[in-house]
Amino acid sequence: xxxxxxxxxxxxxxxxxxxxxxxxxxxIAEGEFLSIxxxxxxxxxxxxxxIAGFEQQTQGVITVEGERVENKEPFERxxxxxxxxxALFPHMNVTDNVAYGLKMKKVKKPEISERVENAxxxxxLEGFGKRFPAQLSGGQRQRVAxxxxxxxxxxxxxxDEPLGALDMKLRKQMQIELKNLQKRLGITxxxxxxxxxxxxxxSDRIAVMNDGVLEQIGVPADIYEKPATKxxxxxxxxxxxxxxxxxxxxxxxxxxxxxxIGEITGTDSEFSExxxxxxxxxxxxxxxxxxxxxxxxxxxxxxxxxxxxxxTKTTVILQNGQExxxxxxxxxxxxxxxxxxxxxxxxxxxxxxxxxxxxxxxAFENVDLSEYVEGSA
Amino acid sequence: xxxxxxxxxxxxxxxxxxxLVYLFLYAPIAVxxxxxxxxxxxxxxxxxxxxxxxxxxxxxxxLLESFKNTLLVAGISTAIATVxxxxxxxxxxxxxxxxxxxxxxxxxxxxxxxxxxxxxxxLSVFSLVNVPLGLGSMIVxxxxxxxxxxxxxxxxxxxxxxxxxxxxxxxxxxxxxxVLTGITIPIIAPGIVSxxxxxxxxxxxDIIISFFTTGAKSTTFPLKIMExxxxxxxxxxxxxxxxxxxxxxxxxxxxxxxxxxxxxxSVKL
Ligand SMILES: Nc1ncnc2c1ncn2[C@@H]1O[C@H](COP(=O)(O)OP(=O)(O)O)[C@@H](O)[C@H]1O
Ligand SMILES: [Mg+2]
Numbered sequence: 001x002x003x004x005x006x007x008x009x010x011x012x013x014x015x016x017x018x019x020x021x022x023x024x025x026x027x028i029a030e031g032e033f034l035s036i037x038x039x040x041x042x043x044x045x046x047x048x049x050x051i052a053g054f055e056q057q058t059q060g061v062i063t064v065e066g067e068r069v070e071n072k073e074p075f076e077r078x079x080x081x082x083x084x085x086x087a088l089f090p091h092m093n094v095t096d097n098v099a100y101g102l103k104m105k106k107v108k109k110p111e112i113s114e115r116v117e118n119a120x121x122x123x124x125l126e127g128f129g130k131r132f133p134a135q136l137s138g139g140q141r142q143r144v145a146x147x148x149x150x151x152x153x154x155x156x157x158x159x160d161e162p163l164g165a166l167d168m169k170l171r172k173q174m175q176i177e178l179k180n181l182q183k184r185l186g187i188t189x190x191x192x193x194x195x196x197x198x199x200x201x202x203s204d205r206i207a208v209m210n211d212g213v214l215e216q217i218g219v220p221a222d223i224y225e226k227p228a229t230k231x232x233x234x235x236x237x238x239x240x241x242x243x244x245x246x247x248x249x250x251x252x253x254x255x256x257x258x259x260x261i262g263e264i265t266g267t268d269s270e271f272s273e274x275x276x277x278x279x280x281x282x283x284x285x286x287x288x289x290x291x292x293x294x295x296x297x298x299x300x301x302x303x304x305x306x307x308x309x310x311x312t313k314t315t316v317i318l319q320n321g322q323e324x325x326x327x328x329x330x331x332x333x334x335x336x337x338x339x340x341x342x343x344x345x346x347x348x349x350x351x352x353x354x355x356x357x358x359x360x361x362x363a364f365e366n367v368d369l370s371e372y373v374e375g376s377a
Numbered sequence: 378x379x380x381x382x383x384x385x386x387x388x389x390x391x392x393x394x395x396x397l398v399y400l401f402l403y404a405p406i407a408v409x410x411x412x413x414x415x416x417x418x419x420x421x422x423x424x425x426x427x428x429x430x431x432x433x434x435x436x437x438x439x440l441l442e443s444f445k446n447t448l449l450v451a452g453i454s455t456a457i458a459t460v461x462x463x464x465x466x467x468x469x470x471x472x473x474x475x476x477x478x479x480x481x482x483x484x485x486x487x488x489x490x491x492x493x494x495x496x497x498x499x500l501s502v503f504s505l506v507n508v509p510l511g512l513g514s515m516i517v518x519x520x521x522x523x524x525x526x527x528x529x530x531x532x533x534x535x536x537x538x539x540x541x542x543x544x545x546x547x548x549x550x551x552x553x554x555x556v557l558t559g560i561t562i563p564i565i566a567p568g569i570v571s572x573x574x575x576x577x578x579x580x581x582x583d584i585i586i587s588f589f590t591t592g593a594k595s596t597t598f599p600l601k602i603m604e605x606x607x608x609x610x611x612x613x614x615x616x617x618x619x620x621x622x623x624x625x626x627x628x629x630x631x632x633x634x635x636x637x638x639x640x641x642x643s644v645k646l
Contacts, residue, residue, distance in 0.1 A: 052544075052548060054544055054547075054548075073547070073552070074544070074547040074548050075547050075548070075549075075550045075551060075552055080548055080549065081544070081545070081548045083541045083544065083545055084541075085539055085541055087539060087541040087542045087544065087545035088542075088545075089542060089545075089546070089560060089564075090542075090564060091563045091564055091639070100546070100549050100551075101549035101550055104549055104550035104551050104555065105550055148545075148549070149548075149549075152549065152550075
């Protein structure tokens with residue numbers, strides 16, 4: 001990883017008694033596109049505002065370019081922000097909006113107008129300089145907000161759900177433009193979003209937050225394929241999750257587990273007998289068979305098939321009522337609704353998540369666990 | 378057919394009705410303007426056109442002096458009240474503090490309290506702390522009743538204000554003072570202007586509070602007219618009134634245009 005340009009060390013933030021950012025540790029590498037992804041209210045904006053200087057962390061240290069910033073005002077930090085609401089100055093035209101940062105830095109007039117023109121062409125807004133924000137569409141306002149921030153050549157650009165208010169089509173287009181802009185300028189982007197698809201397609205790395213806690217940070221493929229927590233598995237894409245107890249492992253790392261309704265199989269490099277874990281398997285990796293499959297005891301009934309273009313999604317209800325989603329690629333045979341089938345998967349396609357608490361999970365209340373509980377973590 | 382006729386009648390009645398309302402509102406003003414050009418001193422019949430009353434008014438130093446006092450009091454008190462009221466409104470918008478709703482309520486009291494009570498109260502305070510009555514005391518008194526009006530209009534303007542606009546300015550390198558003078562105040566300027574215009578007009582035609590807080594040598598225009606009316610209004614008062622009406626009209630027009638322009642720029646943001 002390249003040198004860290006922003007470091008967040010053991011940062012906590014309280015609003016009164018409300019603990020909104022919990023023990024956050026994060027290094028943001030120079031030049032990377034890092035997304036902070038999580039549901040609404042999980043502390044994304046607060047994290048961004050602490051980096052920008054609008055909020056002061058209750059505990060912990062934030063450094064930008066190696067310097068601690070807690071005593072620096074927002075106007076003294078070499079970061080710029082694109083706000084969720086754009087926050088354009090309504091009483092200034094586009095040119096004056098974009099030029100504002102340079103004027104504050106007392107840059108010479110001819111240089112300002114040259115750089116404004118440059119910035120506007122970078123966001124494809126040539127010729128819009130004389131317009132006022134109220135005379136622009138949502139997408140155009142968004143571009144002005146971006147131009148107004150990047151004209152200052154910040155080392156880090158913070159973006160708070162910048163595309164949240166745009167319609168789907170424009171959103172997709174802006175995603176591509178933003179990503180290209182970031183590559184071209186080489187600025188570090190810290191991009192807040194609650195849209196997992198957006199994060200997966202745009203980012204070099206993704207930090208997944210939930211309830212103030214950083215659940216996982218990594219490249220998109222790892223976040224998707226090797227979720228570190230149940231929350232990440234659930235939040236990113238669709239998945240089928242089973243609560244299970246690890247029973248035995250073979251030399252190849254294939255692990256036999258006992259779930260509420262019977263045995264299942266996965267792969268785990270950190271096998272620990274008797275530990276309660278989650279097993280997550282994506283719909284496109286979940287398979288159906290008419291005959292029982294050795295190592296899997298999940299019997300279910302097909303409830304419905306939904307055709308959604310490239311795939312057909314089949315919902316299977318297991319004996320215990322759990323719903324399982326299966327995605328059949330186009331062209332493959334689709335089971336009839338009402339038919340009874342066995343659910344299984346390739347052990348290497350299942351991800352095993354070690355539950356942090358190691359507590360007996362509610363779902364096991366009615367199962368005799370006495371033979372497994374000893375030695376659980 | 379019938380329906381169309383009914384609609385036509387409806388349309389007509391509403392027009393006639395509006396015309397009557399406007400007549401009711403503006404007829405007295407028209408009469409004042411008309412009689413300021415009347416040759417007869419008695420305001421019963423219009424006997425002929427003259428500008429004599431304007432000439433006479435220009436020579437009536439007592440009347441002009443009172444008018445000057447009125448402008449002075451209104452100008453200075455409006456300036457002071459606008460600054461204090463605007464700062465108060467911004468502070469109340471920006472900061473949450475305990476007892477904020479009580480402060481809110483306290484702002485309404487001077488507005489709804491009978492003016493005569495406020496007048497007596499101010500008079501007793503002035504005599505309590507030995508403030509000599511005169512233009513100074515009157516200015517202080519006017520500032521007190523103007524402030525709530527400024528706070529209300531500025532606050533109304535602030536209610537749609539997006540705080541992240543201030544954050545954005547600071548993010549781009551503006552310190553707090555530049556944010557206030559270059560961003561916040563220009564954006565809420567229409568509210569400040571209409572508050573100031575309202576405060577100014579309230580001050581200009583105030584009688585009750587002025588009556589209690591004025592000194593012997595510092596009578597204002599409304600007070601002077603009250604005094605004159607006892608011995609019958611002379612048309613030179615009409616002449617000065619006509620000029621005031623015109624001036625008011627111009628001020629209102631200008632302020633409306635400013636507010637309209639500012640609004641047009643910042644709609645939907
Ligand atoms: N200024 C504030 N005062 C008090 N609580 C706040 C403030 N800002 C945010 N919060 C609370 O902090 C939590 C995290 O908010 P935020 O960082 O805005 O979440 P996100 O951007 O992920 O949606 C929320 O519960 C929110 O209510
Ligand atoms: Mg947010």
